Amino acid sequence: MDYQKLSKEISYALRHAPWKYELELNDEGWVDIAQLLFSLRQSREWQGLSEKDLQVMIEESDKKRHEIANRKIRALYGHSTPYRILKEPKTPPEKLYHGTTRRFVQAIKEKGLLPQSRQYVHLSVDTETALQVGKRRDNAPVLLTVYALEAWTEGVAFYLGNDKVWLSDIIPNKYINFE
Numbered sequence: 479m480d481y482q483k484l485s486k487e488i489s490y491a492l493r494h495a496p497w498k499y500e501l502e503l504n505d506e507g508w509v510d511i512a513q514l515l516f517s518l519r520q521s522r523e524w525q526g527l528s529e530k531d532l533q534v535m536i537e538e539s540d541k542k543r544h545e546i547a548n549r550k551i552r553a554l555y556g557h558s559t560p561y562r563i564l565k566e567p568k569t570p571p572e573k574l575y576h577g578t579t580r581r582f583v584q585a586i587k588e589k590g591l592l593p594q595s596r597q598y599v600h601l602s603v604d605t606e607t608a609l610q611v612g613k614r615r616d617n618a619p620v621l622l623t624v625y626a627l628e629a630w631t632e633g634v635a636f637y638l639g640n641d642k643v644w645l646s647d648i649i650p651n652k653y654i655n656f657e
């Protein structure tokens with residue numbers, strides 16, 4: 479089984495287009511595994527898909543994108559669906575990082591970090607992870623440092639994503655270092 483392909487399709491279903499799979503996310507983004515399997519098995523490629531495959535997909539993934547509990551599965555971050563998924567608010571570390579494309583820097587200097595098509599801004603716990611994120615779109619990405627704890631103290635909300643990814647509301651430019 480191509481677990482990477484499976485992960486991409488499940489991310490698409492759980493982050494962006496659950497209705498195309500006749501799924502409805504609950505407030506925290508969970509869907510019943512049985513319903514997801516039923517839907518995916520309609521296509522020839524995933525005919526033999528089992529719950530075990532979902533577990534293996536998560537274990538073998540390079541990033542912790544999905545989580546299983548109580549016979550349900552959800553995406554941990556990345557959502558663009560119209561109803562905002564409720565994430566657990568959490569006090570952030572002093573600094574978080576964001577890797578981006580050179581051509582976005584000017585706009586971020588002016589407007590701060592915006593969620594754009596997603597529900598939350600995505601931040602990384604370390605510079606290496608942030609640079610990997612930035613490399614998706616630019617081979618020489620720009621690393622931004624976010625003074626997360628200071629922003630949080632002054633009212634910007636932060637939320638738990640996974641061990642590497644934090645989510646937040648808009649980060650005003652005064653909390654960002656562009657060096």
Ligand code: HQG
Binds near residue numbers: 596
């Ligand atoms: C940029 C992947 C102009 C922002 C990754 C980013 C991540 C602005 C882009 C996760 C802006 C949005 C999310 C502003 C922000 N003006 N551009 N004011 N503010 N931007 O893909 O953070 O592999 O929605 O810098 O690893 O790149 O899919 O967000 O470049 O963890 O699991 O707007 O998705 O994870 O791009 O990536 P994205 P992201 P997966």
